[in-house]
Amino acid sequence: MNNNTFDAIVIGSGISGGWAAKELCEKGLKTLVLERGRNVRHKEDYPTMHTPPWEFPLRGQLSLKVKQENPIVSRCYAFKDDADHFFVKDNEHPYIQDKPFDWIRGYQVGGKSLLWARQVQRWSKYDFEGPGRDGFAVDWPIRYEDIAPWYSYVEHFIGVSGNKDGLDTLPDGEFLPAWEMNKVEKTIQEKVNAAYSDRKFIIGRCAHLTKPAPHHQAQGRGQCMARSLCQRGCPFGAYFSSNSSTLPAAEATGNLSIKPHSVVHSIIYDDAKAKATGVRVIDAETMETTEYYAKVIFVNASALNSNLILLNSKSKRFPNGLGNDNGLLGTHIAFHNYRGTLSAKMDGFMEDYYYGRRPTAIMMPNFRNVKQQEMDFLRGYMTFYSAGRGGWGGARNADFGPGFKEANSEAMPWRVFMMMQGETIPKAENRVYLDEKLKDKWGIPQLRVDVGYDENDDLSLKDFLNQGAEMLEKAGCKDVKQNDSGQAPGLDIHEMGGVRMGKDPETSLLGKYHQMHACPNVYVTDGASMTSTGTQNPSLTYMAFTARAVDHAVKALKRKDL
Numbered sequence: 239m240n241n242n243t244f245d246a247i248v249i250g251s252g253i254s255g256g257w258a259a260k261e262l263c264e265k266g267l268k269t270l271v272l273e274r275g276r277n278v279r280h281k282e283d284y285p286t287m288h289t290p291p292w293e294f295p296l297r298g299q300l301s302l303k304v305k306q307e308n309p310i311v312s313r314c315y316a317f318k319d320d321a322d323h324f325f326v327k328d329n330e331h332p333y334i335q336d337k338p339f340d341w342i343r344g345y346q347v348g349g350k351s352l353l354w355a356r357q358v359q360r361w362s363k364y365d366f367e368g369p370g371r372d373g374f375a376v377d378w379p380i381r382y383e384d385i386a387p388w389y390s391y392v393e394h395f396i397g398v399s400g401n402k403d404g405l406d407t408l409p410d411g412e413f414l415p416a417w418e419m420n421k422v423e424k425t426i427q428e429k430v431n432a433a434y435s436d437r438k439f440i441i442g443r444c445a446h447l448t449k450p451a452p453h454h455q456a457q458g459r460g461q462c463m464a465r466s467l468c469q470r471g472c473p474f475g476a477y478f479s480s481n482s483s484t485l486p487a488a489e490a491t492g493n494l495s496i497k498p499h500s501v502v503h504s505i506i507y508d509d510a511k512a513k514a515t516g517v518r519v520i521d522a523e524t525m526e527t528t529e530y531y532a533k534v535i536f537v538n539a540s541a542l543n544s545n546l547i548l549l550n551s552k553s554k555r556f557p558n559g560l561g562n563d564n565g566l567l568g569t570h571i572a573f574h575n576y577r578g579t580l581s582a583k584m585d586g587f588m589e590d591y592y593y594g595r596r597p598t599a600i601m602m603p604n605f606r607n608v609k610q611q612e613m614d615f616l617r618g619y620m621t622f623y624s625a626g627r628g629g630w631g632g633a634r635n636a637d638f639g640p641g642f643k644e645a646n647s648e649a650m651p652w653r654v655f656m657m658m659q660g661e662t663i664p665k666a667e668n669r670v671y672l673d674e675k676l677k678d679k680w681g682i683p684q685l686r687v688d689v690g691y692d693e694n695d696d697l698s699l700k701d702f703l704n705q706g707a708e709m710l711e712k713a714g715c716k717d718v719k720q721n722d723s724g725q726a727p728g729l730d731i732h733e734m735g736g737v738r739m740g741k742d743p744e745t746s747l748l749g750k751y752h753q754m755h756a757c758p759n760v761y762v763t764d765g766a767s768m769t770s771t772g773t774q775n776p777s778l779t780y781m782a783f784t785a786r787a788v789d790h791a792v793k794a795l796k797r798k799d800l
């Protein structure tokens with residue numbers, strides 16, 4: 239037991255788990271990080287980071303066999319043969335879909351921080367006020383003012399590019415220089431911003447080092463080269479990941495221990511001590527069971543896995559899962575609605591082009607139901623667009639030689655793409671729970687996912703398609719086409735909830751510092767803790783929540799409150 243005892247245990251090494259490890263270690267706690275997947279070391283374990291496209295047999299695509307064997311994960315835009323080694327394959331970790339749900343996962347040290355889209359926006363005061371004001375979900379136990387300094391703390395460390403835009407619906411942060419728009423994108427921005435008083439397009443904010451600060455360079459991180467090969471792992475450390483940033487910072491303290499291949503079975507609860515005392519782990523390779531002990535435990539296994547672990551953490555005190563006195567554990571799962579897209583053509587600008595790549599799009603914060611309920615649906619959506627010229631003309635159907643050259647001599651028009659990122663409403667019937675019979679290879683019950691769309695999602699989607707088309711037409715675009723992808727929930731990779739925060743233990747699982755109401759030495763700071771989803775990309779909020787929660791936990795430990 240002495241050899242397996244630490245000050246703190248962190249379950250998961252992804253975006254929030256890496257932050258928990260960094261903060262705990264830097265505050266002097268001997269910390270164990272448990273990761274169910276293999277070890278991935280920065281640079282050393284990015285096998286395709288410099289591979290030229292012609293060295294991939296399928297030029298970055300997937301074989302028909304791989305697609306047939308992986309119908310779920312192959313729907314993800316980044317699952318190609320340059321990065322498939324960072325994704326969970328469909329047959330490796332099964333789950334049960336009561337309704338269609340595409341659960342995209344990355345089990346390795348660093349988790350999905352190696353694969354994320356790196357878009358980071360703060361929530362505004364309206365996002366934290368929305369549920370309580372409009373009467374859905376439960377009221378958040380915190381407000382923007384509580385988290386604002388932690389947003390700044392995180393942004394400074396990870397590096398975020400963006401402009402100071404002065405929008406109360408999308409607060410400014412600590413920014414590195416922003417990426418540039420091309421001429422057509424600027425034209426659309428100017429015309430739409432001028433046409434609407436409540437809508438402002440701005441350049442996207444992303445966790446890429448456009449101009450590394452000295453503290454980034456001290457981490458060994460360098461400037462983003464805009465290679466658009468991020469899913470392979472970045473050898474420059476130019477975008478934020480646990481592997482290039484938080485985990486090395488934690489390791490530098492001498493307080494970090496990482497154990498890969500550690501499948502967490504459950505959290506151990508001691509009825510006599512009335513608190514959690516450790517974590518039960520099954521070795522992914524040997525199947526050996528080991529118990530590790532700590533005074534405080536951070537659950538950061540990613541939203542659905544965190545729900546699974548807590549549901550499986552049963553004891554005499556908690557027969558239905560750790561902290562689950564109110565029966566709400568695993569309920570009120572929500573996500574982001576990505577179904578709506580638009581495409582259009584922009585005439586003219588044929589003398590204009592652009593050079594290089596850019597890791598972000600142009601975005602507009604939500605403008606629906608921001609300050610009061612106005613529409614026939616709750617909440618709203620963020621909007622993203624980009625414009626470019628490209629394609630091969632008729633060359634795809636031409637022979638090589640003169641036909642190929644002739645087909646490519648035709649100047650290609652500008653095309654515009656627009657998409658939504660819609661808030662969904664947490665509901666009790668959108669839930670995950672444990673199957674009573676089916677287990678995985680480690681003897682852990684498989685997770686059943688019963689999550690779907692509702693009428694609110696359809697109404698929000700319809701509004702986006704109509705408003706998006708109107709905005710593009712006002713900007714001068716032609717041939718606007720609307721599309722509902724019909725994709726299943728989950729493909730947004732923004733699943734949230736199940737262990738939500740709240741003010742009342744009767745209606746929530748966590749308090750304002752992410753402690754479990756019924757087991758205060760267990761903190762949950764990943765997507766599972768979210769009370770509502772907002773319309774912004776969620777990862778920045780997870781990181782800020784985690785840093786704030788660690789600060790609270792360490793102070794509580796010093797007071798001997800845990």
